Amino acid sequence: MKTSFTVLLFMSLFGMSLNFYVIHFFVRESMSWDNALKYCKEHHHDLSTVRNQDLQQLSKNAQDDYYWIGLEKVNHDQNLWNWSEGGTAVIDNWDNDQPGNEDEKCGAVQRSNSKFHDAPCSWAIPFYCMEVYELILVQQENTWEEALDYCRQNYIDLAIITIEMIMTEAKNKVTAAQTEDVWIGLRFLAGHWFWVNGTDLNYSAWSVEGELQCPAMNQRCGVLNRDEKLWKSTDCDRRLNFLCVRRSHTNY
Known part of the structure; x- marks a missing residue:
C-alpha cells in the first residue's frame, strides 16, 4: 500500500515541565478508524490527540472534507469520549447538533470549520498520526561526528531545532550541561547550513555574529551556547556535551 505524508511544521509542547513535543503527520490514504489506528501504532505513536488550538493548522494541511483523529466514544448517554492513546477527552468544540447518533462512535474533524463530529467508524477517510519526542542532554564530551x-x-539523531517552542526546551536542557557549548544537529556543507535530517533553516537563533555564510573549515558545526542560549559555529573536533532527540511513549 502506497501512502504519502505531509509532515507539518507545526508542533506543540506539552506536559507541566515542557519536556515533550508532538509532530502531527497527515496520511492521505483513506481508512476506517480502526485501520487508521492500527496504521498509526505500527508506523508512528498513535492517532493524533489534538487540542482546540491545534485544529486550524491541522485542517489547513488536510485535503478531504473530514479526517480521523484519535477520539472514540465510551458512553453515548453521558457523552463520554477517550483519546486512543489514553485519557479522557474534554471536547468543547463540537459542531452544531454534534455528537448525534449513538452508533457513531469515532471522532473526526470537519476540515471546513475545524469542528468535531462523531462518525461511523467504518468511514474511509484520511487521518492524522502523531509522534511524541523529547530532547536528551548527554553529559559526555564528544566531537560533533562522535555525538552524531x-x-x-x-x-534518533542530534537535536533538530526547527521552531521557537523546541528552542525553548533546548535552552532549558542545556542549563545542566558541563560544557559551555553543546552540540546540536547543525552542519555547514555544500555552501549552506542545514539540519542533519536534511531540513533547511527556516527558523534560526544565531548569536550576534550571525549565520556565517562561508565559515572557515574548522568552524562548520553548530552549537547551542549554554549561557547565551544562542547558536554559534565552531570547530567540529571540539569535545562537548550534546543534545539528542528521542521518541517518547508518554501520554499527551
Whole structure:
C-alpha cells in the first residue's frame, strides 16, 4: 500500500515541565478508524490527540472534507469520549447538533470549520498520526561526528531545532550541561547550513555574529551556547556535551 505524508511544521509542547513535543503527520490514504489506528501504532505513536488550538493548522494541511483523529466514544448517554492513546477527552468544540447518533462512535474533524463530529467508524477517510519526542542532554564530551553517531545509535539523531517552542526546551536542557557549548544537529556543507535530517533553516537563533555564510573549515558545526542560549559555529573536533532527540511513549 502506497501512502504519502505531509509532515507539518507545526508542533506543540506539552506536559507541566515542557519536556515533550508532538509532530502531527497527515496520511492521505483513506481508512476506517480502526485501520487508521492500527496504521498509526505500527508506523508512528498513535492517532493524533489534538487540542482546540491545534485544529486550524491541522485542517489547513488536510485535503478531504473530514479526517480521523484519535477520539472514540465510551458512553453515548453521558457523552463520554477517550483519546486512543489514553485519557479522557474534554471536547468543547463540537459542531452544531454534534455528537448525534449513538452508533457513531469515532471522532473526526470537519476540515471546513475545524469542528468535531462523531462518525461511523467504518468511514474511509484520511487521518492524522502523531509522534511524541523529547530532547536528551548527554553529559559526555564528544566531537560533533562522535555525538552524531552516539545519538543515532542510542536515540534518533542530534537535536533538530526547527521552531521557537523546541528552542525553548533546548535552552532549558542545556542549563545542566558541563560544557559551555553543546552540540546540536547543525552542519555547514555544500555552501549552506542545514539540519542533519536534511531540513533547511527556516527558523534560526544565531548569536550576534550571525549565520556565517562561508565559515572557515574548522568552524562548520553548530552549537547551542549554554549561557547565551544562542547558536554559534565552531570547530567540529571540539569535545562537548550534546543534545539528542528521542521518541517518547508518554501520554499527551
